[in-house]
Amino acid sequence: MAIIKPFKGLRPPAAIAAKVAARPYDVLSSAEAKQEAAGNPVSFYHVSKSEIDLPENTDVHSQQVYEQAAANLHKFVSEGTLFQDDQPCYYIYKLVMNGRAQTGLVCASSVADYNNGIIKKHEFTRPDKELDRINHIKTTLAQTGNVFLAYNDVPAINAIIDQWQAQHPPIYDFTAEDGITHTVWSVDAPAAVNSITTLFADKVPATYIADGHHRAASASLVQKEFQQNGKVTDIDQPVNYFLTTIFPASQLAIMDYNRVVKDLNGLSKEAFLSQLDYSFNVEEVGHLPQAPSMLHEFTMYLDGRWYRLVAEEGTFTTDPIGVLDVTILSNNILDKILGIKDQRTDKRIDFVGGIRGLQELVKRVDSGEMKVAFALYPVTIQQLFDIADSGNVMPPKSTWFEPKLRDGLITHLIK
Template identity: 80%
Template sequence: MAIIKPFNGLRPKEDLAAKVAARPYDVLSSEEAKAAAAGNPYSFYHVSKSEIDLPEGTDTHSQPVYDKAAENLRRFVDEGTLFLDPQAAYYIYKLVMNERAQTGLVCVSAISDYNNGIIKKHEFTRPDKELDRINHIKTTKAQTGNVFLAYNDVPEVNALIDQWQENNQPVYDFTAEDGIQHTIWVVNTPSAIESITSLFAEKVPATYIADGHHRAASASLVQAALSKEGKITSVENPANYFLTTIFPASQLAILDYNRVVKDLNGLSKEELLSRLDYDFTVEDVGHLPQQPAMLHEFSMYLEGRWYRLVAKEGTYTTDPIGILDVTILSNNILDKILGIKDQRTDKRIDFVGGIRGLGELVKRVDSGEMKVAFAMYPVTIQQLFDIADSGEVMPPKSTWFEPKLRDGLITHII
């Protein structure tokens, strides 16, 4: 069963929360972070993307970047921008996007649960990205990036969280520049803390990583390194836990994660359409963008026109991985026709989160940067759970969760 704990969160003064809050470090470039932080000395990008405070051209994975992050985090504390809660607490984090709300519990989860498979994964991680977060955690002595977890709904947990929101005032409530509302409550009474901890220990057999595989893996590797060095002498050491926010599955929405490809692997437009006809029914639907409306349906944008592709029977299997649209696309188009064997390393392919819309696909192709784009129907949360339960992993860039948690609102000091 899931082991979670309250913790002393490092968080901003109430009047600075909106200025501190920053999008996750891995969803924007250094240039975008620098522009977003311009004129805002409180922005958490000074910690999560600290290269913005160093000379242009600085290697973003070099030690000076991590040292600058630690320096800026200390400055935020010294100046009073951030403070450490005097007692351990849970935190309720509600996000509202386009009138749809999702509410999660901010806590620390046991790294032993991650290592033992109680916290389930659905993606491989890359050593270079792990090393980046390892260095950031070890240098700052903090977990600044939140791992987004999901669990099958427990009515008693949902009811307790709803009741706390109704009976208590939030410590933060603001709408960010992208229109997403962020509201946070502190749960600090002993009875509520004990109830939440017990409910997860009794009724939540597993949690699932929705977003943040590299952050979770890095926290585990840091804990292992510190333990080997003899720096962890108690099971209560904060490094034995990592920062998570856990959401009930019923409240979550997964967006599509689409692909753009630089060339047609030597094929003409006509040859590509002919090859596609073996495994898909192909329909020219004109110049207007068309979002896929069901599983196994794809939209392709090529030379100014959209095509509807529907996978024929026999092009996929019914196992948890084989039935995924990302698998169908990967096996029957990207690999079989376009010669892209490894989407993690092939420089001919790029990925576009569904939050950017189909217009971004058109832009990338019409600019000449890319030759063809593919839009997919989103993976369902149940598909994600089924794959994680089976011990399998999804193809890369299969899911895009939105809205995303903001960095800087709650940090875990280790």
Template identity: 80%
Template sequence: MAIIRPFRGLRPTPALADKVAARPYDVLGAPEAKLEAAGNPYSFYHVSKSEIDLPEGTDVYSQPVYDKAAENLQRFISEGTLFQDDTPCYYIYRLVMNGRSQTGLVCISSISDYNSGIIKKHEFTRPDKEKDRINNIKTTNAQTGNVFLAYNDVPAINSLIDQWTVHHSPAYDFTATDGIQHTIWVVDDNATNDNITALFDTKVPHTYIADGHHRAASASMVQKELEEQQRIGLDDPANYFLTTIFPASQLVILDYNRVVKDLNGLSKEDLLSKLEYDFVVEPIGHLPQAPSMLHEFSMYLDGSWYRLVAQEGTFSYDPIGILDVTILSNNVLDKLLGIKDQRTDKRIDFVGGIRGLQELVKRVDSGEHKVAFALYPVTIQQLFDIADSGNVMPPKSTWFEPKLRDGLVSHLL
């Protein structure tokens, strides 16, 4: 059963919450972060994307970046931008996007649950991304990136959380510049917290990582290193990691698309011809069209869009084989474009569906990439089925929206 705990969250003074809140560190690059933080000394990008405060061209994985993050975090604390609650609390976090809301519980989850498989994974991680988060955690002595978990609905938990939001005022309630509303309640009642802890311990056999595989893996590795060095005890905060857990019924997965830098030595005509062995290939013009069903893909190449429909016999019906990300990986990325490991191959990049198909056009038309593929999104049940089977999806298979904001609740070690 799932082990979760309340904790003494590090969070903004209420008047500054909307100024502190920042998009997750891994959904934007340094130039975007620098632009969004311009004129805002309170932005959490000064911690999560601290390269914005260093000379242009600084290696984002270099130690000065992590040192600057630690320096800025301590400055936020000393100046009162951030403060730590006196007693352990749970935090209820509601996001509203386009009229749809989802409400989760901010807590710390057990790293032993992660290691033993009670917290289930559906993706492999990339070593370079793991190392980045490890260095960030060790240098800042904090977990500032939230791991987004999901669980099969438990009515008693949903009801308890809903009741708290009805009868208590939120600590923060603001709408960000992208139109997403963020509301957080602080659960500071010991009896309620004990009840929440007990419900997860008795009613939730598993939680599932929806977003944040690298953050979870890195927290586990840091904990292991500290344990081997005999620097932590049983109740140490480093035995847990920062999570927000949502009921599955409230979640929506968007597409997660691919762009590739070259055609692996093929001409445009060669690629189109070879695709016809496994797909029905249809030109669809110059305007973007998203896939409308499973096993259908949209490809952007040399200024034109094509519909690709996987033919029978080119995929299997097991939980992994039936996924569109698997079909694309096996029949196009590996077979034709020579991309064997999407975790490490620098020729491929991933574009979340929230950016729209125009982002794919932009990447290809700029010459930065040669071809783009848009996919139909997987379902939350597919994600659970794969995690339950012990399998993993290809990297970057799911994109969840809306995103949690960094900086609203952090976990100090």
């Protein structure tokens, strides 16, 4: 069962919370972060993307960057930009995007649960990305990035969270420039805290990483290093836990994660379309952007025209991985026709999150940068759970979750 605990969050005063809050470090470039932080000395980008305060040619993975992050974090604390709560709390975090709300519980989740498979994964991690987060955590002694977890709904947990929101004022409530509203409550009453902890231990057999595999893996590796160096002497030490926000599955929506490819692998347009006919029912649908309407249906943009591709029987299996549309696309088009064997390393393919819309696919192809684009129907949350439960991993770039939690609103100190 899931082990979670409250913690003393490091967070900004309400008056400046909106100015401190920053998008997750891994969804924007250093240049974009520098632009967003311009004129804002309290932006959390000074901690999460601290290279913005160093010369432009600085290696973003150099120790200098991590030390700058630590210095900026300490400065924020000393100047009152961030303060630590006096007692351990849970935090309720509600996001509203385009009228749809999702509400999660910010807590410290057990590293042991991650190591033992109670916290389930669905993606491989890359050592270089792990090392980046490891160095950031070790140097700042803080987990600044949230791991987004999901779980099958437990009505009793939902009831406590709903009741707390109804009866207590939020500590933060603001709408960011992108139109997403962020509202946060602090749960500090011992009875409510104990009830939440007990319910997760009794009623939640597993949680699932929706977003943040590298952050979770890095927290585990840092804890392991601390333990090997004799720095872990008590099970309740903060380093044995990591920063998570856990959402009930019923409130989550996964967006599409689309693909663009640079060339047709030496094929003419006509030859490429002919080869598609072996595995798909292909229909030209016009100039206007078209989104897939169901599983196993794709739309494709090529030479100014949209096509609908429906997978034929026999092109996929019914196991948790084989039934995924990303697998169908990979096996029957990207690999078989376009010769893309490893989507993680092949420079001919790129990925476009659904938040950017289909027009981004049109833009990338019409510019001549890419030759063809594929739009996919989103993976369902149940498919994600099924794959994680089976011990398998999804193909790369299978899921895109929105809205995303902001960095800087709640940080977990590991020491």
